[in-house]
Amino acid sequence: MVNGFGTKKSAILFVIFSAIFTSTGQILWKFGVGNIDLTLPLTLINLPFVLGFVSYGIGALFMILAFQQGELSVIYPILATSYVWVTILSPIFFPTDFLNGWKIAGVAIILIAVSLLGFGNAKNAAETYG
Amino acid sequence: MVNFLAIGLMLVGTLIVSFGALMIKKGANRFSLREMIFSLYFWIGLSLYVLSTFFYILALRMEELSFVYPFASVSFIWITILSVKFLGEKMNKWKWYGLIGIIIGIVLIGIGS
Numbered sequence: 001m002v003n004g005f006g007t008k009k010s011a012i013l014f015v016i017f018s019a020i021f022t023s024t025g026q027i028l029w030k031f032g033v034g035n036i037d038l039t040l041p042l043t044l045i046n047l048p049f050v051l052g053f054v055s056y057g058i059g060a061l062f063m064i065l066a067f068q069q070g071e072l073s074v075i076y077p078i079l080a081t082s083y084v085w086v087t088i089l090s091p092i093f094f095p096t097d098f099l100n101g102w103k104i105a106g107v108a109i110i111l112i113a114v115s116l117l118g119f120g121n122a123k124n125a126a127e128t129y130g
Numbered sequence: 131m132v133n134f135l136a137i138g139l140m141l142v143g144t145l146i147v148s149f150g151a152l153m154i155k156k157g158a159n160r161f162s163l164r165e166m167i168f169s170l171y172f173w174i175g176l177s178l179y180v181l182s183t184f185f186y187i188l189a190l191r192m193e194e195l196s197f198v199y200p201f202a203s204v205s206f207i208w209i210t211i212l213s214v215k216f217l218g219e220k221m222n223k224w225k226w227y228g229l230i231g232i233i234i235g236i237v238l239i240g241i242g243s
Contacts, residue, residue, distance in 0.1 A: 102242025
């Protein structure tokens with residue numbers, strides 16, 4: 001199944017999964033780093049931190065699958081939504097974190113900026129490979 | 131007020147991860163997937179990814195997640211620069227807009243943090 005951009009629908013699903021697992025990994029890591037005592041390396045092995053690694057790893061695998069089948073101009077914008085998800089979710093899970101207009105504007109601009117980078121990279125790739 | 135040490139850690143950490151991505155890309159360009167996994171490029175790249183994780187953890191301990199994670203998009207800037215310098219990729223106006231946008235976005239998040 002190929003859409004108008006020449007990217008398989010499965011690739012779009014993969015990159016959505018990648019963004020979800022990557023974002024989940026970030027939340028888990030933030031929970032986990034609170035349990036880490038740098039003088040005791042074994043505290044690195046705590047449940048949220050390890051689960052965060054697993055989630056991040058699954059996200060990375062989905063990203064590799066997406067890159068094999070999809071175009072950069074489609075993959076980059078979807079991957080970059082993870083910045084939005086994490087920024088929205090963090091204040092919900094961590095009471096010391098907060099949202100405001102600056103942060104919302106900043107993360108929206110980063111989402112657009114990463115999409116433009118993906119578009120720029122795809123344009124060069126198209127010129128190189130026809 | 132954002133912790134300047136956290137910013138420094140993120141700048142170094144994202145630079146390290148970007149060199150890691152460059153190494154893995156160099157390996158991927160030169161070898162098949164199976165050969166690549168046994169190549170020095172891949173293992174150096176992977177080691178750099180692991181090393182960058184330590185910088186990220188330290189920054190994450192100091193600062194809120196809603197600052198640290200979007201800041202990681204700086205790696206897109208490094209990767210673009212490294213790709214032009216070491217992989218012969220070309221810049222275009224869309225990429226410039228993207229790089230400038232990431233900087234503006236991070237500055238806004240920094241102001242809001």
